[in-house]
Amino acid sequence: MTVETSPELTARKNAAIARGVGMSTQIYAERAENAELWDKNGRRFIDFAAGIAVVNTGHRHPKVVEAVRRQLDHFTHTCHQVFPYENYVALAERLNAKVPGDFPKKTIFATTGAEAVENAIKIARHYTGRAGVVAFAGGFHGRTFMTMTLTGKVHPYKAGFGPMMNDVWHLPYPNALHGVSGDDSFAALERLFKADVDPSRIAAIILEPVQGEGGFVPAPEGFMKRIRALCDTHGIVMIADEVQTGFARTGKLFAMEHHGVAADITTMAKGLGGGLPISAVTGRAEIMDSSQPGGLGGTYAGNPLGVAAAHAVLDVIEEEDLCNRAQRLGDRLKQRLAAIAESCPEIVDIRGPGFMKAVEFEVGGAPSPEFTKRVVEEAMARGLVLLTCGVYGNVIRFLAPLTIPEPVFDEALDILEAAVLAARA
Numbered sequence: 001m002t003v004e005t006s007p008e009l010t011a012r013k014n015a016a017i018a019r020g021v022g023m024s025t026q027i028y029a030e031r032a033e034n035a036e037l038w039d040k041n042g043r044r045f046i047d048f049a050a051g052i053a054v055v056n057t058g059h060r061h062p063k064v065v066e067a068v069r070r071q072l073d074h075f076t077h078t079c080h081q082v083f084p085y086e087n088y089v090a091l092a093e094r095l096n097a098k099v100p101g102d103f104p105k106k107t108i109f110a111t112t113g114a115e116a117v118e119n120a121i122k123i124a125r126h127y128t129g130r131a132g133v134v135a136f137a138g139g140f141h142g143r144t145f146m147t148m149t150l151t152g153k154v155h156p157y158k159a160g161f162g163p164m165m166n167d168v169w170h171l172p173y174p175n176a177l178h179g180v181s182g183d184d185s186f187a188a189l190e191r192l193f194k195a196d197v198d199p200s201r202i203a204a205i206i207l208e209p210v211q212g213e214g215g216f217v218p219a220p221e222g223f224m225k226r227i228r229a230l231c232d233t234h235g236i237v238m239i240a241d242e243v244q245t246g247f248a249r250t251g252k253l254f255a256m257e258h259h260g261v262a263a264d265i266t267t268m269a270k271g272l273g274g275g276l277p278i279s280a281v282t283g284r285a286e287i288m289d290s291s292q293p294g295g296l297g298g299t300y301a302g303n304p305l306g307v308a309a310a311h312a313v314l315d316v317i318e319e320e321d322l323c324n325r326a327q328r329l330g331d332r333l334k335q336r337l338a339a340i341a342e343s344c345p346e347i348v349d350i351r352g353p354g355f356m357k358a359v360e361f362e363v364g365g366a367p368s369p370e371f372t373k374r375v376v377e378e379a380m381a382r383g384l385v386l387l388t389c390g391v392y393g394n395v396i397r398f399l400a401p402l403t404i405p406e407p408v409f410d411e412a413l414d415i416l417e418a419a420v421l422a423a424r425a
């Protein structure tokens with residue numbers, strides 16, 4: 001069952017837009033409010049995608065809208081490198097205080113997640129004077145050249161785009177369901193250091209505390225501590241990519257808070273702007289300060305509208321206690337999925353911290369992207385927007401706004417159950 005509510009627009013899109021911009025639905029948004037979206041035909045959808053983990057605080061949260069409106073009345077752009085503004089400084093101060101790590105920190109702003117990661121790598125290379133970067137298979141860090149190289153999935157992200165950047169190595173990410181333990185990852189790391197590269201050439205290790213696009217795979221307990229210790233032993237900068245995990249999604253402001261250690265550099269985007277494009281890199285002051293003035297920045301980096309929105313997002317997360325709400329909603333979703341699994345043997349795993357939950361499907365012992373797609377289509381036909389992820393495309397991830405009203409959440413759970421059952425029929 002394919003839902004296509006605007007066939008004429010789909011035809012225009014196909015004629016006008018490069019096909020490399022993949023789209024998971026053919027529904028054209030007209031209006032959105034908190035956890036609901038309406039298309040051009042007035043059809044309503046419950047949004048369990050949140051623009052891929054962006055509107056954790058809901059579509060058009062009144063406080064975010066008000067903050068942006070106020071900023072619009074003052075100025076929309078000066079370029080912070082030309083005519084700076086206090087809001088940028090204040091947001092840096094707030095992130096320096098909130099990002100995990102009991103040490104002096106500094107921050108820069110950019111616009112997208114990929115740009116944040118690019119900057120984190122530049123900073124780590126500058127600070128260490130080394131070139132090498134270790135990343136993880138299944139990880140996702142963006143679509144620019146360095147971030148595409150770091151991304152641990154060939155199709156569709158790397159195939160056909162020519163040589164990748166030098167000095168990047170991938171390790172297996174622990175994934176119990178697929179037979180990879182934390183020990184396996186470290187054994188691969190030892191082999192890497194023996195066979196390919198001396199650790200003294202590695203500038204940074206970058207990883208997601210919960211792999212996002214890779215399938216909502218959380219790092220196992222103790223894994224981050226081992227990475228931290230390894231980085232300390234070899235003078236390697238540890239980078240936590242919290243672009244998808246950040247801003248209350250996992251039940252904490254940052255997913256690294258679940259692990260009891262801090263990265264040297266944290267990258268953020270998505271949820272930070274509540275729908276406005278802004279990203280950030282926060283890290284140890286001495287590392288962040290290594291680059292010469294002018295080496296970092298960008299015309300739109302830390303755009304005033306994004307900065308204003310981010311301040312409102314941080315306020316809303318606190319005022320509405322969204323970390324605890326993420327945990328409560330995630331627990332309820334997990335319970336419901338466990339109940340659905342009793343009559344759906346295709347569900348082989350339900351996982352993820354807080355409301356960064358995912359469910360994985362197999363048929364006949366093998367990952368089933370086909371079954372997964374059917375569930376998504378059945379849900380869409382009933383008015384619930386779901387997203388897939390995972391190296392095999394057999395995982396559905398749940399990313400509703402953390403501000404979703406209870407009745408809308410209940411309705412979504414009922415639709416989810418109906419969609420899974422219909423996919424089996």
Ligand code: PMP
Pocket residue numbers: 052112113114115117140141142143208212213241242243244245269270
């Ligand atoms: N890092 C992670 C962990 C991500 O999930 C993403 C986006 N899915 C990115 C980086 C890239 O962000 P953007 O698309 O804003 O460049």
